[in-house]
Amino acid sequence: MNMKPPEIDWDRIHEIIEKHKGVKWGLIPLLQEVQEHTGYIPPESIELIAEAMNLYPSEVQGVITFYAGFALKPKGKYVLRVCRGTACHVKGGRSVLRLMQKELNLKEGETSSDYQFTLETVACLGACFLAPTMMINRDYFGKLSPTKVSSVLGEYQKK
Amino acid sequence: MDKIVLTIDNKRISCPPGTSILQAATQNDIKIPHLCYHPDLKPFGACRLCLVEDEQSGRLMASCVTPVAPDMTIQTDTPRIISHRRNIVRLMIAEHPESCIVCSKGNRCQLRWVAAQMGIGETNLYAMPNYKPLEQANPFIIRDLSKCILCGKCIRADHELVAVGAIDYNSRGFASRPATVHEQGLEQSNCTFCGTCVSLCPTGALSAKNSRYVGSPAEESFSICGFCGVGCSLAMGQSANKVIDVNPAHLTESVNKATLCVRGHFAHDFLNSRRRIIAPMMPKKGEGETLQMTPVAWDEALDQVAERLRHIRDESGPQSIAFVGSSKCSNEENYLFQKIARVLIGTNNVDNGGYVSGQFLSTILDQKTGGGCRPSPVSDLEKADVIVVLGADPNHSLPVVSYYLKRIAKNGVPLIVVDPRKTELVSFASLWLPVKPQTDLELINALAALLHETNAYDSEFIDHYAEGFSLFTYALSSLDVDKVCRMTGLEMKDLNATTALLEEKRLAFVIGHGILQQRYGTHTLGAILNLSLMTGSLGAEGAGIYILARENNQSGAMDMGTVPNLLPGRMPLAEDSARKTWEKNWGVKISPDPGLNLGRVIKAAESGQIKALYIMGENPLRSLPQPQRVKAALANLDFFVVQDILDSEIVKLADVVLPGAAASEKSGSFTNLEGRIQGFSPVVSPPGKAKPDWEILDLLAKRLGAAEAYGTVEKIREEIRHLVPAYADMNGRGPGWVKTSSPMAVFGAAGAREKISFSPVVSTADEPADSDYPFTAILGSLRYHLGSGTRTSASDRIREFDYGGEVDISVADADKLKLKDGDAVRIETRWGEIKRKIGRSNRIEPGQLFVPLAVNANDAMNLIDLNDLADPNTTGWKTCAAKITKV
């Protein structure tokens, strides 16, 4: 089993930084590209990014940690986002989350040691009519029941 | 522009557009409570405490971020506002831990004050304290972010005022807090421990760590920082006659405003050091017949000094006695000191510690410009076209100057940094020129030649105000630019890029010890003056030459004549008219014999030519090269007086020890690098039997035959004001300014006609490499210490920080020599050796080492040779050939 986070392709990161270097308002697109490419923003890249964008490293970190879309830790291949919004809560979202935690043996915000899964929660996925809901990477899953959760998870665990 | 008229609390107010409601109210003595607003910071609108009500619309708005509009009617104190404000504060308190009573912020907590004003004790709200671990791994700052109200003052101070960028907001919502990068402790970040954020934080989230004292000062008084040449205004808190807390005094007219540096904020601990000298002492026979330093009465000590000095003068003549005054003591004290030497003893052998910093080099500027080229306010640099920083690392030496430079560069003024090392300023620079050490002269000459070639100079200015231009350009035309590139290590494209930035611009130069202590210092200053003339950069605001004075009163001590070749007011001793003036002033004959400077005094003591030495507030054993040699020379004296505040090696050699006082313990004035004369009064009284230095000198003068004692500082001041025209502005209260009067037309005085002449173009020779000592060691200061570090090393918190002075080596060289961070090495030169730990650094070029001064009793001075810095053939004190071996 792969127990290490995915290798960081530093050449690519340097390329991305070079591309956005000194561009006005270039920080967010730069971070997006790094995040997209590496799956997270390696903390070691903060100083490099800061230097290229002529910002303080603390500022760059501030931006990264402000947006939920950016992460400083490597995430799993599959990021599961369980909805904790009101509609889903009413329809039993809590037990979906609890079940997932049990099945994956992960707490909120954690990533499995083989870097397959990351478990997260969000405030509302905007698909309340399908409550309770979750997302795996870019796919939605609605009207979840314990059996449905187990079968979906099973699918991904096989992948 | 038209003023805006509005009504606040039924008062008609007019103010310029763009003013915030809060500012408009404050200017009119209407107080609106606020926590996140600060006049020096960009408004932020975070705390909402400054709510006011717009009577017409009934809207509530944060007054700190709302600009005034015509005909607004604002109420600041209605029941509705008060109830909102109370709720805001109640919510803050609900999130606050309950450790208010033992909070180290004490009476400086604004949240507690605001809550008390509103009568909020219990909140009746569900307490949800936001626990965060206490961070206090460093000796300066405690971070208890559970008390943070997210006002953002610390972050804005860190970014906008000191431009360090150690902290920024991290995360969102309830978890949001100011954090360093990678959320480490401040000591792991690039924080400089300037403490500016601590002084501004309105709660106990950031507080000064004080190992010796917990609680609030009984009283705060104004003082001036006695460390570097910036001369920051301080608010010193005292309790039971001890200074226990220091903050920026925040006066609108002060140089530092809301900022300070680590020394001003935390290094005043030396005041309470156990090493303070608290009584006059003389060596006396104790048990077993050995001589022991023994406390004596003031009368006995002073009688002894007077009697021995008089005796030696009668036996061996006045030239066998020398005086070394202090770049840390006040103007009044230095004036009195040199007067004793010149009038009562009759010698010009009088110098001060500014010698060590090369302050006397500025004489060349005085000579060439008739004294007109004195520095102006640092804030004028905001108006500069281009700023060129040469051989200066103000981030460490004069931190507040670096704050200015960084802020100004961030606002778009091009900054050129000329330095062998990639100093912290380089990240703010438009251009960094990594010249090889001691080649600045070549660079400046080449820039002049290139500007001449492209005709990008100010010919009109030159016609009006300068002479000797054709001779100068003739000399420039024979300059070999290839040779310049070879010597400086720069490429032609660097030189071209620099000239492009300088073309048709007026320049401001900021000069540090990299120039003043180097081999070709005088010539380099001459070349800088040439370039200033060529570009029309004299006599205008935001242009000219700023000499960074390392020590607080380096500039003032020189103004007071505590140097061998100048009388007070920097009047040259060699000029008959100057001597006549002062002979008349003092009613004595002044010897035309040029006196000895500090370097020469030591050599004369070595040879026995100097028999008696009186040192006030300096420690040449620590500050001069080859300490062993200096020690032997001092031991060779017949009579040696030390007047100082801290016990040291030098005290053990003295025949009489006189305990003086620190700035916070006496009255006086200092002149900072800008020529700002700042008066101060005692915050506490001197410890034990110690006395203000001026008082000691006054008592001694009486014994040496002065007709009358001065009795008060004001009396001395009066005499200076009266006799030294440059100091006519000097007063004991607010700042005054050094006045210049130059016969040079460029400085615009009525009737002034003279032109400034260009200095000869001097070229230097290639330095042959020394294969036994292949590295170039660069000696320099770091922010935790000042000068040779006597006072800073006696400061508890600086000691606790335990900064080891790692020698920087380039990563390439470290790899070659297989050196890891922290490896112990021996650095050797032809003169001596030291042991240090190594730090791998990408701020230094291969082939160079950076050796920080002041640590380990300033042992780095063992590496250089005791040559006279003022000698035209000096090899300088800034660099030396060295080798490095792992131990």
Ligand code: SF4
């Ligand atoms: S630490 Fe202090 S200054 Fe900084 S945001 Fe918190 S309360 Fe404000």
Ligand code: SF4
């Ligand atoms: S102490 Fe100074 S450098 Fe450090 S975080 Fe505070 S403001 Fe920034």
Ligand code: SF4
């Ligand atoms: S050492 Fe210099 S910069 Fe620091 S507080 Fe004192 S005067 Fe200001």
Ligand code: FES
């Ligand atoms: S509440 Fe779950 S999708 Fe909106």
Ligand code: FES
């Ligand atoms: S002072 Fe105006 S919002 Fe804080």
